[in-house]
Amino acid sequence: xxxxxxxxxxxxxxxxxxxxxxxxxxxxxxxxxxxxxxxxxxxxxxxxxxxxxxxxxxxxxxxxxxxxxxxxxxxxxxxxxxxxxxxxxxxxxxxxxxxxxxxxxxxxxxxxxxxxxxxxxxxxxxxxxxxxxxxxxxxxxxxxxxxxxxxxxxxxxxxxxxxxxxxxxxxxxxxxxxxxxxxxxxxxxxxxxxxxxxxxxxxxxxxxxxxxxxxxxxxxxxxxxxxxxxxxxxxxxxxxxxxxxxxxxx
Numbered sequence: 592x593x594x595x596x597x598x599x600x601x602x603x604x605x606x607x608x609x610x611x612x613x614x615x616x617x618x619x620x621x622x623x624x625x626x627x628x629x630x631x632x633x634x635x636x637x638x639x640x641x642x643x644x645x646x647x648x649x650x651x652x653x654x655x656x657x658x659x660x661x662x663x664x665x666x667x668x669x670x671x672x673x674x675x676x677x678x679x680x681x682x683x684x685x686x687x688x689x690x691x692x693x694x695x696x697x698x699x700x701x702x703x704x705x706x707x708x709x710x711x712x713x714x715x716x717x718x719x720x721x722x723x724x725x726x727x728x729x730x731x732x733x734x735x736x737x738x739x740x741x742x743x744x745x746x747x748x749x750x751x752x753x754x755x756x757x758x759x760x761x762x763x764x765x766x767x768x769x770x771x772x773x774x775x776x777x778x779x780x781x782x783x784x785x786x787x788x789x790x791x792x793x794x795x796x797x798x799x800x801x802x803x804x805x806x807x808x809x810x811x812x813x814x815x816x817x818x819x820x821x822x823x824x825x826x827x828x829x830x831x832x833x834x835x836x837x838x839x840x841x
Contacts, residue, residue: 601775604630604646606637607721608740609763611650617782625775634703641768648779652703653762662766665783668738670704670758673728676751680734685754695733697724703738704759710736721745
């Protein structure tokens, strides 16, 4: 079997924290004959997976090296502070960077936030991954700032997270090789952008049957002695004289 004879398929790469479930469900409903394969990748490796054609499209975190890639920003995530349940952070709804000035802040090597300057006090060593940083926070060694979806991904019962009001946000984008904007890629772009199945870039719906024209009404032939509308002709007045005078009352 040649590549041309192979059944079509589609590969979606996605970074930690991103949940593509909704889009996968819509894809399956609209294109049941094209299986979609999920490819989990790290945020740092996502661009290389796309350039290496190991995925057709990817849900990535910006910024990325855009060489050879197209990208459409989709949504933005707020940053949150992850802390132990008994930490003072747990008692408030949100904190600011100034509130973290005296706190040890874990800064993992795979951090996806872009900082002008990491807040707080640096830890003795940088953990290799966000998962490692979470373990350190749970052990009472500092705090961690991550996008909200990563805090949910690594949620533990002994930890809480609170909004960082003035921290850097994280943007999620859909990316793909710029010279591989295929019909299937266009389909997925339409899905993540909320286009309906009947939109101009979606697959064309089945052609509707043309409406049957009603047969023209047959012209009616007026009956003899009737007008054009079929009513009786108005009769003229009897005779040409005037009416008689009314009788006098006796």
